[in-house]
Amino acid sequence: MRLLFVPVINLLLLIRTLLGLPLRLLGARHRPAYVRFRLSDDPAYRERPRARRLGLLGGQARPEPATVTSLESLREALALLAKDPAVKGILLEMEGLAVPPAKRDVLVKLLGDFRAAGKRVVAWAVSVDSAGYQVMCAADEVLLSPAGRLELVGYAAEALALGEGLERLGIQAHFFRRGEYKTMPELFTHPQASDIQRRTLESFLDERYGELVDNVARGRRRPPEQVKAWIDAGPYSAKRAAAEGLVDGLCDEVDLPARLGMKGAGDEDDGEGVESMAMYRARLPWPPVRWRSLRPKPRLAVVPLTGMIVPGKGGAGVGPEVAGSDSVVKALRAAGRERRAKAVVLYVASSGGSSVASEIILEAVQRVAKKKPVIAFVDRVAASGGYMAALGAREIWATPHAIVGSIGVFAGKFDTSGLLEKLGVHRTLITRGETAGIFSSSRGFTERERALMEAEVEETYQSFLEQVAKARGRTKEEIHALAEGRVYSGQRAHAVGLVDRTEGGFEEACARAMSLAQVQGPFDLQMFGGEDRRFSLLRLVLGGAWTGTYAFCPTAWRLEGFGSGERFE
Structure with missing residues (x-):
């Protein structure tokens, strides 16, 4: 059937291209010198049909024409523009960019490669935070709206302690943990953050702060001491930012074409403004055509493990996303059965959860790994149960600033009898056994x-150590020295042998998986799973079935939103 339909589809593509040639030839004389791109929210790594908003492959249903919906599409667009001598550069508009450091680094590299081709990058924003500003610093010129702001203030992380508050309510938290660095129970038992938790958070703050200083210093060509002084004096109004040299100028959006030396007022429809990539392609005499191949491309299966790991299919509620073990296992089995999928990438973005559910997912990953290569990729967090699940892969890839580790477990429940007594509610427990x-x-x-x-917590912890030791080729004693709930950044996890690689992003991890399957050349992604479920943490911790053993990392959870916009999903 493919041999019959592919030639027909290609013929229709050719006819459509030829029919549009006269109009494109007329418009070719008005091709813009600058093309506009809008960076907002969390662009996908790659496009996929019926994309939903997801950290890995998500997008918006009907984005504004200039909106970058995937890093792949931006890469292709910049490569095309770099070859056009009529194009001087691009205008990059920033609006609420919320990407993890790994995607930010990809954006910076793409802009650097585009500039290396002799093109110019101008970045503009109304308001931008520390994360977005690092991307803007990769441009030749940084502009702000006169009414805008630069929220350059560094990073902060809050350590929450509910112990005293719960006690006042008449709720007693009873928990057991294995590992002094497994600080999750402290959320409910301590009146304030412990020294261990403070030091853990500070280690991540130090890394992110150092990277912020380095990126701004390199982009703005200033010494690190000057950048630190800038951060300490933030946030900035647009006028203050310009006066301090943090930006190169102030400009209203309607004046951007004139600033770039172009005619018109910047309206996309007048043919003289800073147009989107779609309008640029429409004016190319011979735009790139995605011809269909007689032989289908091989596929790479992508299975997301995002959010808190819970037994079953998960559930609806208000709170962070969840990964139900049944749903993830079903997706893994489907990926393993798909013949065209030659390898699998397990995208892990989870702080853990139920130890039983995490182990069930680990076993499913191991079964798939016996059939085809599996790479676990982490650009946000793979901690506790999330890290346990990743152990089933042949290799674990983590970006330098991902959160990894937290090998430890805890268990417990809440005694609400004091609260019920205050409310005048009386329950009588009658048992047999x-x-x-x-x-x-x-x-x-x-x-x-x-x-x-x-005893159960100890048994589960020892099992966790055995699983890590087997997967990483180490002894239990060596892993124990790295465990007890300790949390690492990706680069520190690589240094101690908990991950295999930190050099390379999502595309490189995908290419590695396909190379292990001995597949060369282009490939398509096929998504398995990734249901958008939500879960209530409050309902979890106050539920009647809370007593159990959990592998959950509080540090990753408390770093959610770390850096004004970054989300660990």
Whole structure:
């Protein structure tokens, strides 16, 4: 059937191209010297049909024409523009960019390569934060709206402690943990953040702050001391930013074409302004055509593991995304069965969750890895149960500033009897069996139940160590020295052997997976799973079935939104 339909489709593409040639020849004389791109939200790595908003491959249903919907499309557009001698450069408009450091680095590299081809990059924004400003610093000229702002203030992370507040409400938190760095129970038991948690957060702040200073210093050609002084004096109004040399000038959006030396007022429809890539392509005499191939491209399966890991299919609610073990396992099985998918990339963006659900997903990853190569890729977080699931892959790739590790477990429940007494609510627990009330929130643990829970936590922790040791080719003792809940950045995790590579992003990880499958050349991505479910953390921790063993990383959770816009999904 493909042999029949592909020639027909290509013929129709050729006819459409030829029919539009006269109009494109007329418009070719008015091709813009600058092409406009709009960077906002979280562009996908690659496009996919019926894209939903997801950290890995998401997008908007009907984006504004100049909006960059994927890094792949931006790469292709810049490569085409770089070859056109009539194009002087691009105008990059920034609006609410919210990408992880890995995507930011890709954007910076793309702009650097475009400039190396002899083209000019002008970046403009109304308001921009520290993350977006680092991308703007990769441009030849940085502009702000006169009414705009530059929120260059560095980074902050808040450590929350609910212990005293819960006690006042009459709620007692009873938890057991394995690993002094496994600080999740401290959220409910401590009146304030511990020194360990403070030091952990500070280590990530130090890395991000140092990178911010380096990127701005390199882009603005100023010494690091000057950049630190800038950060300490922020935030800035547009006028202050221009006066301090943080930006090269102030310009209203309607005046941008004149600033770039062009005619017109910048309206896309008048043919004289700074136009979008779609309008530029429409004026090319011979625009690139995606001809259909008689032989279909090989596919790479992508399975996302995003959000809190829970048993079953997950559930609806208000809170962070969840990864139900049933749904993820189903997606992995489908990826393993798909004949055209020669390899699999497991995209991990999870702080963990249920240890049982995480182990179920790990086993599913291991089964797929026996059939075809599996690469685990992390650009945000793979901690605790998220890291456990990644162990089933042949290789683990993490970007330098991803959050990795947190090898440790905890278990516990809440005793709400004090709160109920204050409310005048009385519950009578009647049991048959010495430990039948272990899951009840009407009381705490008995000594017998406490001993059983501590033994279960220890058993689960030892199992976790064995899994890591086997996957990483180390002894349990070596992994224990790195574990007990310790959290690492991607570059530190690589240094201690918890990940295999930090040089390279999503595209490089995909290429590596296909090379392990001995497949060369272009390939398509096929998405499996990735349902957009939401979950209530409050409902989780106060639910009647809270008693259990969990592999969850509080550091990654508390760093959500770290850096004004960055999200660890």
